[in-house]
Amino acid sequence: MNMTIEGFSNSTLKDILQNILGFQPMGLPILITITAIYAIMFTTGILGNALVCVVIVKQPNMRTATNFYLFSLATADIIILLSGIPLELYEYWNNMLWGLGEAACKMRMYVLEIASYVSVLTIVAFSMERYLAICHPLHAYAMSGLRRASRIVAAIWLVSIACAIPFYIITRIFDYYVQRPESAIEKLSTCQMEFVKLGSFPVFETSCVVFFVIPLSILLIMYTQIGLVVSRRKNIGESQNNASSQKPVIMMLSAVVVSFFVCWAPFHAQRIFSNYINELGASPEVNQWLYIVTGFSYYISSTSNPILYNIMSERYRNAFKTLICGYKRPPSLPTSPISPTSETSMTNFGKFA
Template identity: 30%
Template structure:
């Protein structure tokens, strides 16, 4: 009996020990699972904690909803689309107009074509990428295009301001000192090459420092919220923007202001063509030439004013963002988007200025849309040049048409209502 009791106690002890061991093992397993879950949660949960429980699909859907355009952004897209179409068509027409009409191949118009070519390329290549970037807050085009497109955009702006500066200097010499400097198309072509060389060299640092970086940490490897940024320090970035504001905006505008002020004084405070004696009374043709030069000066001044107005906000924001350490509020974001629109609008508005203020460009724009017919030629007259009495051979004349089976050559002047449009400025 005593032996049976001892065996019963021994069996009960073994059972209790076994249960205790199993319970402790289960507790250890649960604790290990909790620790592993915590470790996994720590590794996967990057960014804000309220998004840690989202699956990959839900997380991507949330990001897509975030970058989807809002109402005001659709207005921005529509505005850029209008600028895109207007800029491409207008700048292409400027190049076509000068190419088709030999009488328009003047020194000033060569510079205008260079300006139009730069504007055309920046609108075609840079505007769509910038709109996508502004709306989605993401640079989707990779590291290479980050360097190339932003670099080319800066080059185009530099080409524009240098071209306007060269035009003002050329007109200043031609009008204020006509006997000291002879402006030729060959020198204009050389100046254009110099302009592009300077622009490519000046903006070379951006080609080195620009790269893509993720501005916000994401849970998964996703190409969202990637930015195209410069890798140098904030101080270096500030210095670079100040240099651009001084040399690519302020100093050229001061030079152009002085040049056009002198040009206006000469053309409007005198009733003679520069270079002629005071006692010579202007003939009707010379009066027409003076009016033509005044029109050209007004057009160029309007182009410079529009450049100054359109690029002022973006330069101002660039400097204030670094000097005042402004936070990225909704107001600042809106102002930045508007400043971007104005920069691209400047590239599209120049052809409109030419159309409204230059009869030559206006007529060539119309010719680009509707080809001249035989009925149009009835309005043309074969007037000889008013600046010379020598006859010119057929191959040197501007217009050459066929009528009634014969070659009919006319001079650079057509119907009397258009004659003042073809005086070279």
């Protein structure tokens, strides 16, 4: 879309950006701070998720159905960090103007949306495996296997690719030609969304409901059921080892649910807020700072997952140590959170990894 804007005879770039985008250029100290934080998240996130993928591939005992989901999640997180942080920093340093062409503009949003959906759906999928293992172990045993997990992961990616198409359609380059008497015509390009292309279809609202509200509700329901089942087993005097061995699973699911809400709620809230900012009469600067703050929470979701694995899962800690330092855990008697069956059976679904 091209638009000619006149009447900026005595205006600076700051004034023009404020009138066109509602964007207030950030000072150098703020830019440096944001860049430093993003650089830390980018480095730790890429390194951590790459190590998760390598550990799962290299360690035979890590090749379980659950870890197949985690491999997909780590891949999605890497894509989010690679396609998101560098280009977002580019925009910040370029006063939110875009000079990389429409193809890069569209693909950036499309790829980010795909990876975000994959991340959310994968969290729900492997949490469902935990739920079945603890609440319906016989059903989980009958449905176990890498082939089933691979089909679910493939379906997740295909659904995400399809559901992200509306964001590819509405994302485009907006060219603003600014005429100032003391200089030639100046073109300012931005990478934004044009909602008129999809009529009155609520793109942001639908994305929020389908990929945040519903998944969060499912996670909360499953986690509540798991807590009730474990508590009931403990109360009726079931094996103490069996009950206590479920604690890491419950702690992990708790961390997943809390992390999911904390990281994704601000992101969706800001996107919906930005769509109604004019109706609400809010200041553009408020939306700008919400965009910056929620950007941190969005990328933290991709950075924190490997940290959660290490904190909550002894198996992952040992696998990382083996990969990095050549550490090998001393042999010990195998334990199972569900039953004393073999590692290739439903015990894979009774622990986090």
